Every structure is written in structure tokens, then in C-alpha cells.
Amino acid sequence: MSSITTHSEAPAGTSQPYDVAIVGGGLVGCSLAVALRRQGRRVVLIEAQPPRPGSASWDERCIALNAGSREILESLDLWAALSPACEPILSTHISERGRFGAARFSAEQAGLPALGYNTPMRAINDLLWQSATQAQVDILRPASVTGLQLLANSVLLTLETESASSSLHAQLVVAADGARSAVRSLLKLGADEREYGQHAVVTAVRPQFPHAGVAYERFLSSGPLALLPKPDDEQGHACSLVWTLPSDQLETFLKLSDDAFVDKAMDAFGERLGKLSSPGRRMSYPLTRVMSDALTAPRTVFIGNAAQSLHPVAAQGFNLGLRDAATLAALIGPVPDPGDAHVLEAYRDKRLSDRKQVSEFTDRLVRLFSNAVPGLRGLRHLGLMLLEFDSPVRQNILSQNLGMKGSRPLLQNS
Numbered sequence: 001m002s003s004i005t006t007h008s009e010a011p012a013g014t015s016q017p018y019d020v021a022i023v024g025g026g027l028v029g030c031s032l033a034v035a036l037r038r039q040g041r042r043v044v045l046i047e048a049q050p051p052r053p054g055s056a057s058w059d060e061r062c063i064a065l066n067a068g069s070r071e072i073l074e075s076l077d078l079w080a081a082l083s084p085a086c087e088p089i090l091s092t093h094i095s096e097r098g099r100f101g102a103a104r105f106s107a108e109q110a111g112l113p114a115l116g117y118n119t120p121m122r123a124i125n126d127l128l129w130q131s132a133t134q135a136q137v138d139i140l141r142p143a144s145v146t147g148l149q150l151l152a153n154s155v156l157l158t159l160e161t162e163s164a165s166s167s168l169h170a171q172l173v174v175a176a177d178g179a180r181s182a183v184r185s186l187l188k189l190g191a192d193e194r195e196y197g198q199h200a201v202v203t204a205v206r207p208q209f210p211h212a213g214v215a216y217e218r219f220l221s222s223g224p225l226a227l228l229p230k231p232d233d234e235q236g237h238a239c240s241l242v243w244t245l246p247s248d249q250l251e252t253f254l255k256l257s258d259d260a261f262v263d264k265a266m267d268a269f270g271e272r273l274g275k276l277s278s279p280g281r282r283m284s285y286p287l288t289r290v291m292s293d294a295l296t297a298p299r300t301v302f303i304g305n306a307a308q309s310l311h312p313v314a315a316q317g318f319n320l321g322l323r324d325a326a327t328l329a330a331l332i333g334p335v336p337d338p339g340d341a342h343v344l345e346a347y348r349d350k351r352l353s354d355r356k357q358v359s360e361f362t363d364r365l366v367r368l369f370s371n372a373v374p375g376l377r378g379l380r381h382l383g384l385m386l387l388e389f390d391s392p393v394r395q396n397i398l399s400q401n402l403g404m405k406g407s408r409p410l411l412q413n414s
Contacts, residue, residue, distance in 0.1 A: 068403020
């Protein structure tokens with residue numbers, strides 16, 4: 001496999017700078033590459049990891065796209081190709097173990113076809129990389145950025161591939177390289193990190209009864225347990241299961257037999273969907289919050305998990321990152337120099353409020369509902385009851401979680 005694939009007329013390493021160099025080819029970075037290339041920008045996408053071929057499976061990891069993300073993907077003409085892989089979330093049911101009552105939200109009440117869409121990460125990733133290739137984005141993969149040098153009107157990036165070192169110039173560097181951003185480290189910028197002492201265990205299960213498009217979140221003293229709708233298949237009904245556990249319990253849960261794991265899940269979740277069975281592969285990852293100290297630096301901008309990496313309790317990580325990408329692409333579109341300080345200042349100003357509100361809401365949820373302190377139980381119950389009734393608080397949280405609060409960035413194809 002070649003370590004460098006180029007699609008544009010001017011290959012990497014020439015004196016002509018790219019408009020934008022995107023470091024990190026995950027879902028957010030790749031989305032931005034597609035958007036900018038369709039504006040006619042010269043874009044290079046730099047990804048450290050080689051491709052990892054994968055195939056569809058009933059228990060593959062999914063993420064919940066919200067209604068606002070659907071709008072952004074529609075504006076890029078990507079939704080029609082992605083939607084067959086998505087399972088609509090028609091309503092949500094949020095409850096706490098040991099308490100009566102629940103908070104419910106429905107797409108019908110919101111005037112939408114769905115609140116969100118549970119979607120295989122593989123399907124999103126494959127579509128975005130296919131779209132980037134078709135849009136003739138220059139792709140360097142695997143390649144790592146080992147140096148950044150700020151020049152008068154561009155940035156010089158030093159790269160390492162499997163076989164050689166090289167360099168390229170770009171008017172703007174976009175760091176989309178995750179919570180442990182190499183770009184942030186090279187620029188010697190800091191980040192605020194919060195360890196939750198939790199891991200997420202991700203798998204899929206077969207419920208006895210149809211899920212009817214309902215996404216369930218059950219708050220336990222140890223952390224939330226979520227069941228999200230997946231498409232039915234010839235083997236029966238299916239749901240994604242995401243279980244947040246204290247890190248010191250992780251090894252025990254991973255070693256459980258399938259039957260024992262399902263028994264524990266049933267004990268925690270209850271019998272709303274009947275008996276759970278046939279758990280799929282169990283995967284786990286640590287949960288932390290990482291907030292970059294800066295969203296911008298000279299001729300550099302941070303998006304996605306490089307800007308903020310959140311706890312999955314509210315399923316907002318990719319949705320927030322996609323709004324980062326859409327906002328940046330919309331600002332870059334009409335300007336000759338995408339790295340101009342005024343562009344970066346406008347990006348920072350537009351993203352600060354959304355970023356702050358979503359990250360703080362997510363953090364409060366974790367602190368409030370993943371805590372066994374007796375005095376907090378009443379507050380948790382009161383909070384759920386307030387969400388059940390039509391109120392400004394309910395409407396504010398709904399619009400925020402739908403990604404439809406305030407002005408919404410949309411991307412236009414050229």
C-alpha cells in the first residue's frame with residue numbers, strides 16, 4: 001500500500017501552498033475536507049492511521065446523529081447515501097433506577113421526522129472517505145505531522161510517512177486529530193482534562209420486543225445505561241447498548257459470560273423490552289473530558305475532539321464537532337485567505353457559546369447522575385420531573401440536544 005495518495009494537480013511538497021491542511025482524517029476532519037473541496041479549495045487531508053477495512057455487522061459500534069447533523073449532511077448531499085444505514089430515533093425515555101417517572105421526548109412533539117439517527121460509525125466513515133476521494137482531496141495516509149513552522153502567509157508542516165520525510169505549506173492548518181492532538185502538543189498549547197474514573201462498555205443486544213424507535217437512557221448510581229434502536233434483521237430485533245461503569249469494575253464486566261452480562265443488564269435496565277439476549281462483541285474505552293485551552297492559534301484552528309472531547313452521556317461529541325466543521329467551512333467559503341486572523345476570530349466567537357453550553361451540560365449530567373451521594377437523589381428526581389413537563393428548561397435542552405439551537409451552519413455545494 002502506498003503511503004501517499006494524491007489527487008490534485010500540485011503534489012505535496014511543492015512551493016504552491018494548500019489553502020487548508022487538515023490534520024486528522026476522522027469523521028469531523030473528513031467532513032470538513034469534503035465541504036472545502038466542494039468549495040473549490042485546495043485541501044490536503046493528513047491521517048496517521050492506515051485504512052482499516054471493515055464490514056457491516058449487526059453489533060458494530062454506532063453513534064447517534066441528531067437532527068441538526070442530518071441538516072448539515074443534507075446540505076453536503078450526503079444524507080441520501082447514508083440514510084439507508086440509519087435507524088431513526090422517534091422518541092427518548094430517560095429514567096433513574098429506583099424512582100418512578102421518566103422524562104420523554106418525541107419527534108412528533110418536536111415537529112420532526114426523527115429526533116436522531118443511530119448510525120454505524122463504519123457507514124459514516126466509508127461514505128466520507130469515498131466522498132473525499134471523489135472530490136479529489138489530496139490524501140496522505142499514513143502520515144504524521146512532526147513539525148509546524150509559522151511563516152508570513154502560511155504554515156510549513158513537516159511530515160513523516162512510512163518511507164520518507166516531506167513537507168508542505170498551507171495557509172491554514174486545521175487540527176482534527178483527536179483529544180491527544182499532536183498539533184496542540186507541537187504548538188505547546190494546554191488543555192483542561194477531567195478524568196471521570198469511568199469506562200464505556202459498548203455492545204449490542206437482542207431485545208424480545210420491538211424497540212419501536214425508542215432510545216432509552218437509564219441512570220444508575222454507577223453511571224448511565226443506554227439502549228438505542230438498531231435495524232431489525234433476519235435474526236430479530238436489535239439495540240446498541242452503551243453502559244458507563246466505574247473503571248475499577250471494567251475488568252469484571254468484560255470477563256462475564258454472555259449470559260451473566262445479560263443478566264446484569266436486565267437487572268439494571270428492567271423488562272421494558274422483554275428479555276435481552278445474544279450480546280455481541282464487548283468493546284470498552286475510558287471516559288474523560290478534554291477541553292483545549294485555545295480554539296485557535298496563528299493560522300491554526302481546532303475542531304472536533306481536538307477542540308473538545310466529551311463524555312458520551314448526552315451523545316453530543318460528533319454532533320458538536322460537525323457543527324465546528326460546518327461553521328469553519330461557511331466562514332472560509334467567501335474569503336481569499338482562509339488563515340486570515342479575522343476568519344479565525346470569527347470562528348472562535350461563533351463556536352464558544354455552543355461549545356460551552358454543550359460541554360457544561362454534559363459534565364453536569366455526569367456529576368449529577370453518576371453519583372451515589374444520597375442528597376443528590378432528590379435533585380435528580382426533580383430534574384427528571386421538570387423535563388417531563390413542557391417548560392422553557394425542557395425546550396432549551398431539547399433544541400440543544402437536537403443541534404438546532406441558535407443559528408445553524410449549513411454547507412453549500414459549489
